Amino acid sequence: MTSLEADLEALLGRESVTPAAEGTGGTPPTPTARPRSAEALAEVLALANSRRLAVLVRGGGTKSGWGRAPGRCDLVIETTALNRLLEHEPGDLTCVAEAGLTLGELQRLVGGAPGHHQRLMLDPPQGGGATLGGVVATAASGPLRARYGTPRDLLLGARFALADGTLARTGGKVVKNVAGYDLGKLLTGSQGTLAVIVEVALRLHPVPPASRWVVAEGVGPPTAQVTLTALRRAPAVLSMAELLWPEGTLLARLDGAPSACEQQAEIVRALVPGGRVAGESEAEELARMIERRPWEGEGPVLGISVPLTRIGELMALAAVGGPVAQLSLRGTVGAGEARLWAGADPAQFAAQVADLGGYVSWHRGGGQDAPPLQPLDPVAARLAGSVKQALDPHSTLAPGRGPA
Numbered sequence: 001m002t003s004l005e006a007d008l009e010a011l012l013g014r015e016s017v018t019p020a021a022e023g024t025g026g027t028p029p030t031p032t033a034r035p036r037s038a039e040a041l042a043e044v045l046a047l048a049n050s051r052r053l054a055v056l057v058r059g060g061g062t063k064s065g066w067g068r069a070p071g072r073c074d075l076v077i078e079t080t081a082l083n084r085l086l087e088h089e090p091g092d093l094t095c096v097a098e099a100g101l102t103l104g105e106l107q108r109l110v111g112g113a114p115g116h117h118q119r120l121m122l123d124p125p126q127g128g129g130a131t132l133g134g135v136v137a138t139a140a141s142g143p144l145r146a147r148y149g150t151p152r153d154l155l156l157g158a159r160f161a162l163a164d165g166t167l168a169r170t171g172g173k174v175v176k177n178v179a180g181y182d183l184g185k186l187l188t189g190s191q192g193t194l195a196v197i198v199e200v201a202l203r204l205h206p207v208p209p210a211s212r213w214v215v216a217e218g219v220g221p222p223t224a225q226v227t228l229t230a231l232r233r234a235p236a237v238l239s240m241a242e243l244l245w246p247e248g249t250l251l252a253r254l255d256g257a258p259s260a261c262e263q264q265a266e267i268v269r270a271l272v273p274g275g276r277v278a279g280e281s282e283a284e285e286l287a288r289m290i291e292r293r294p295w296e297g298e299g300p301v302l303g304i305s306v307p308l309t310r311i312g313e314l315m316a317l318a319a320v321g322g323p324v325a326q327l328s329l330r331g332t333v334g335a336g337e338a339r340l341w342a343g344a345d346p347a348q349f350a351a352q353v354a355d356l357g358g359y360v361s362w363h364r365g366g367g368q369d370a371p372p373l374q375p376l377d378p379v380a381a382r383l384a385g386s387v388k389q390a391l392d393p394h395s396t397l398a399p400g401r402g403p404a
Contacts, residue, residue, distance in 0.1 A: 002019075002020070002031070004031060004051070004053070004074075004075070005017060005019050005020070005031050007047060008031065008033050008044065008047075011040065011043050011044060011047070012033060012034070012035055012036070012040055012044070016033065016034045016035065016036065016081070017031065017032070017033055017034070018031060018032040018034075019031055030056075030073050030074065030075060030076050031075055031076070032058075032075075032076040032077075032078055033075065033076070033077050033078070034077075034078045034080060034081045035077065035079075035081060035082070036081045036082070037082070038082065038098075038159060038161065038167060038198040038199065039167070041077065041079070041082070041161055041196060041198060042161040042165040042166070042167050043165060044075075044077060045077070045161050045162070045163055045164070045165050045196065045396070046164060046165025048074070048075050048163075048396055049163045049164050049165065049394060049396045052394055052396070053074035053075050053396065054070060054071075054072045054073050054074045054075070054395075054396065054398070054399050055073070055074070055075050055076075055077055055163075055396050055397055055398070056070055056073045056075070056076050056077070056192070056398055057076075057077050057078075057079065057133075057137075057192040057196050057397070057398070058076055058077070058078050058079070058134075059078070059079050059080065059099070059100060059130065059131030059133050059134030059137075060080070060102060060129045060130045060131045060134055062125070062126035062127075062129050062130045062134065063124075063125075063126075063130065063134055063135075063138040063140055063363075065362070065363065065364045065365065065366065066138050066140075066191065066303075066361075066362060066363050066364075066366070067138075067191045067361065067362055067366055067401055068362060068366045068367075068370050068372065068400065068401055069366065069367050069370070069400075069401070070398040070399055070400050070401045071399050071400025071401075072399060072400070073398075077196065078100075079098075079099050079100035079131060079133050079134075079196070079198070080100045080131065081100060082098035082099055082100035082101075082133075082198060082199075083098055083100045083101045083102070083105070084097065084098045084101065085097045085098075085101060085106065085109045085110075086098065086199070087173070088109070088110055088113060089173075090110075090113050090115070090116040090118060093118065093203060093204045093205065093206075094156060094173055094201060094202065094203060094204060095110055095120075095201070095202055095204055096173055096199065096200070096201045096202075097132055097199070097200060097202070098132075098198065098199055099131060099132055099133025099134075099136075099196075099197045099198050099199060099200060100131050100132075100133065101131065101132050102128065102129055102130060102131055102132075103120065103122065103124070103127045103128060103129075103130050103131070103132060103135060104127070104128035104129065106120060106132060107119050107120065110204060111207065116206075117206060117207045118204045118205065118206055118207060119204065119205065119207050120154065120202055120204055120205075121144050121147075121148035121154065121204075121205045122135060122140075122141060122142070122144065122148070122150075122151060122154065123141070123142035123143060123144045123291075124138075124140030124141055124142055125140065125142065125291075125295060125337075125363075126295070127140075127142070132200050132202070133196075133197040133198070133200065135151055136151045136155055136158070136184075136187065136188050136197055136200060137187070137188075137189070137190060137191055137192050137197060138189065138191060139151055139152060139188050139189030142290075142291075143239075143240035143242045143253075143290055143330055144239060144240055145330055145333060145335070146238055146239065146240045146241055146330050146331075146332045146333055147237065147238060147239045147240070147255075148205065148239075150188075151188050152185055152188040152189070154202055154203045155171070155184045155185075155188060155200060155201070155202060155203075156171055156172060156173055156184075156201040156202060156203055157169065157170060157171025157172045157173055157184060157200070157201040158170055158171060158183075158184045158187060158197055158199060158200050158201065159197075159198050159199035159200075160183075160187060160195040160196060160197050160198060160199075161195060161196045161198055162195050162391055162392070163195070163391070163392040163393075163394065163396035163397050167198075168183075170182065170183035170184045170187075171183075171184045171201065172201065173201035186387065190402075191398065191401055191402075192397055192398050192401070193388065193392070193397050193398045193401050193402045194387065194388065194391045194392060194397065195391060195392075195397070196397070208239075208255035208256050208257075209256075209257060209258065210255070210256065210257065210258040210261045211239075211253055211254065211255045211261060211283070212253070212254050212261040212262065212264070212265035212277060212278075212283075213251060213252070213253050213254075213265075213277065213278040213282070213283040213286060214251075214252040214253075214254075214265055214268045214269050214272055214275050214276070214277055214278070215249070215250070215251055215252075215275065215276055215277075215278045215282075215286065216249070216250045216272045216273065216274045216275040216276070217247070217248060217249050217250075217274065218248050218274065219243070219248045219249065219250045219273070219274075220248060220315075221311075221312035221313070221315040221316050222312055223273055224243060224248075224250065224311060224312060224315060224331070225309075225311055225312035227250065227271065227272055227273065228241065228243070228250075228308070228311060228331040228332060229308075230271045231252065231268065231271060231272075231331070231332060232308070232332050234267060234268060234271055235267060236254060236264035236267045236268050237254065237256070237264065238252055238253065238254060238268070238332060239253045239254060239255045240252065240253045240330070241253075241330065241331040241332045242290055242328065242329070242330065242331065242336075243311070243315075243327070243328075243329040243330075243331040243336075244290075244293065244326070244327070244328055245315050245318055245324075245326070245327040245329070246318065246319065246324075246326075246327070250272060250275075250331070251286055251290065252268050252272065252275075254268065265277050290328070293326055293328045293337075293339075294325070294326040294327075294328050294337050294338070294339035295339075295364070297325060297326070297339060298342040299325055299339050299340045299341050299342040299343075299344065299365075300339070300340050300344075300346050300362070300364055300365030300366075301337055301338070301339045301340075301363040301364035301365065302337065302338050302339075302340065302346060302349070302350070302360045302361065302362065302363060302373070303335075303336075303337055303360060303361045303362075303363045304327075304329075304335065304336055304337060304338045304353060304358065304359070304360045305334055305335040305336075305358055305359050305360075306334050306353060306356050306357065306358035307334060307356070307357045307358065308332075308333075308334045310334075310356040310357060310358065311329065311331065311334060313356055314327070314329070314353070314356060314358070315327070317349075317352050317353070317356075318338065323340050323341060323344035323345065323348070323349045324338050324339070324340055324341070324344075324349070325339045325340060325341045326338070326339045327339075334358075337363060338360070346360075346362075346365070346373055347373060350373035350374050354374055359374055360373050360374060361373060361374075384402065388402060
């Protein structure tokens with residue numbers, strides 16, 4: 001047993017430490033600590049920081065391939081033991097939970113509150129097993145962002161541990177909160193490079209009583225561009241507008257009271273060439289298909305965003321013979337995922353997207369040797385470096401993962 005493992009066991013107990021010899025999935029094998037409280041996690045961070053160790057934070061592991069792999073890792077801290085729902089205020093539509101609670105378990109707990117039917121309106125990839133801290137740290141979202149936004153929009157406040165072991169809070173636990181600097185926005189999407197999120201306060205929404213899907217097939221780039229523009233201006237509230245390419249399938253979902261769903265579905269159907277309202281069984285299959293894409297199949301997966309006026313051109317880039325195997329795009333916000341064919345050059349595709357005014361990032365395939373697909377400009381890079389230096393001066397947290 002190494003001295004680090006002995007010290008970790010002294011802090012946490014033997015059952016909360018996995019020695020390097022037992023393997024943790026790292027290369028080389030790395031010890032894993034599973035603190036059971038925010039205070040214990042802070043103590044582990046302080047120990048690692050004092051020894052100038054490199055720390056990687058892991059939740060459910062569902063987004064472990066997002067971003068570039070850290071340059072080195074001496075210790076893994078898992079947050080899965082921090083898994084309590086601390087508060088649920090149904091009347092305020094808010095909750096407070098530890099960062100290691102999974103999204104699936106949170107939905108079960110807040111959805112089962114007597115007299116209320118609520119949920120967190122986030123649907124990130126592999127979302128059921130993802131921890132809340134991991135969802136926030138990766139800014140992971142899915143088709144529902146078209147209506148409800150991303151973790152950045154639903155995060156009310158957070159408690160976090162800095163690399164030196166300092167515990168701090170940002171924001172609050174009410175929807176209207178303007179106190180202090182909003183460090184929660186800074187931590188969202190930081191991928192564990194600035195601090196370790198240990199607790200989150202989140203905004204909830206009522207579960208709508210009914211849904212209707214409008215489906216159109218054979219949609220090409222010009223039609224998609226015009227149709228999505230019309231949908232953004234339509235007198236209807238879309239919960240999602242998902243564009244699947246190269247299949248040319250456009251899926252729009254409306255949620256709410258049954259009568260309102262029916263009326264708005266007819267409005268949307270009239271705006272979508274070849275559109276039709278899907279039946280219940282077909283709608284269920286469409287939902288499963290969206291969840292699977294684009295993660296089934298080989299090849300790197302890139303997070304992608306483009307200006308709304310360039311969606312048609314993005315589809316043309318992803319035409320037959322190009323590098324893209326599948327494109328899943330939130331058509332009313334211009335963001336989604338692209339799965340490339342195995343062997344395609346992600347950097348070349350990133351440059352093409354940049355020419356459209358867009359941006360891509362690694363969601364799968366960004367190993368330790370993978371470069372940043374679109375490095376920050378010099379001014380942004382200096383700002384990012386200054387924030388990292390202020391919060392983690394010894395680069396304890398995921399060194400090399402941050403933007404370049």
